[in-house]
Amino acid sequence: MDASLTWFPVARTADVTTTPVAVGAGGRAYVVVRLPPRGExxxxxxxxxxxxxPLAAGRVEGGRLVCxxxxxxFDGEGRCTQVPSMGDDGCPPPRADLRRPWAVEERHGWVWLAPEPTTTLPPRPVSTPRPEPTPEPPVPTGPVFDNLAPALAHAWHPVLLSRELRRGGWSQVRLLGCTWNLSRAADGSLAVEPAAFGLRERLGLIWLAPAEPADAPLEVPELADRRFVAGWLPPVRSPGPAGPLADTFLDATHGPFVHAATIGAADRARVDPGELQREPGGFRSVQEQWVENPLDPEVATGGRPLRQRRRTTYTYRVPFRLRLRQEFLDSGAATTLLYLLQPEDLDSTRVYTCLLVSDGPGRPLPTPxxxxxxxxxxxxxxxxxVRSQETLAVPGLPLDPRDEVHVPADRLGVALREALCDFLVAGRTRRTAA
Ligand code: FES
Ligand SMILES: [Fe+2]
Structure with a gap:
């Protein structure tokens, strides 16, 4: 008999509250939760x-499960009732609804779950039921772009901050599932073992290309602009693949939720997708909005209004290089962030982040x-x-549109998936020709 055609005890009724609980039934992963407190x-x-x-990390608010x-x-029927990035009058697409299991019942002190239709009722247990171990949430069924994609050999990857490798020093790094030994001679020149196509320094980093690279450079004019001061964050490691992390950096809609404790509250939930321009090896997107700028000293003196025009420019280059520039058009003050990702192993990505700040023409440089x-x-x-990547736990960036649901504000995420698909195809063509 198909194991899904029956009832499974998944949790004690007393253990299910308005905090979602991850459970397993017939080998499938679910969450159970009470939407009204003390409700069904x-x-x-x-x-x-x-x-x-994973919705186990969600919360209940106003009788809805919130991702x-x-x-x-999502309401009790699984219907998606609101997509904040679409605004209050936005209509969620039908594919946004959750496909619930056939039935869930509370009987004999336990919550029982039937994944598929069944004509029986949950049985009266003769001994204490033993719920099955909770399976991992399912992974995408279609192809994903992971950290060992063969095409990645044909790109420049950051492997260390330049200052992490002193003259006469050496360092072992991980890239694309392999260990590489880097050394710097007394004259400053670099070497790598095993041999690679190339090794170079650019943007304050050491870059390695295992095979002939086919990617386009990411230009960072702020690095040569004397009005900007640069500060590197200490590199961090994300316990997952680079693709979904790059997706997060391009995503303007997660701020109010993932960054609620830092900058999120200031972000509007509604996001209007900006124009997208395809460029060699990636794309660029520019958006303009009116926002409050209390940090502008001219606001206090009445020289400029509090609400000002801000332009945000996203620049992306395959496989994992991003530049995000935000500038106030009236004052010229600008902040640029570079996110440069090193795909180390299937479940590990090192993240290099550089912050470049200018207070605008005629203003003093930002102080230390x-x-x-x-x-x-x-x-x-x-x-x-990085914490949100830990929770996500997927093997790579899904490339099949059927594995996810895209809304208009996801335009850059869709462009990222398309650019990586093109990169994969170009890599395959290159290998076939060779
Ligand atoms: S709202 Fe659930 S992943 Fe975006
Ligand atoms: Fe973020």
């Missing part, structure tokens, strides 16, 4: 359909104390992103 138990699939975040990543809300404060804030924000 509802069961949902383990992952949110949007970006596959922790972008705040999509202000830079230290800004770097500390960016470290806290990055730690929130």
């Amino acid at each position: 138990v509802t069961a949902f699939p383990a992952r949110c359909p949007h970006r596959l975040v 922790p990543a972008h705040g999509w809300r 104390a202000r830079m230290a404060e800004q770097v500390a804030l960016q470290r806290r924000i990055l730690a929130e992103d």
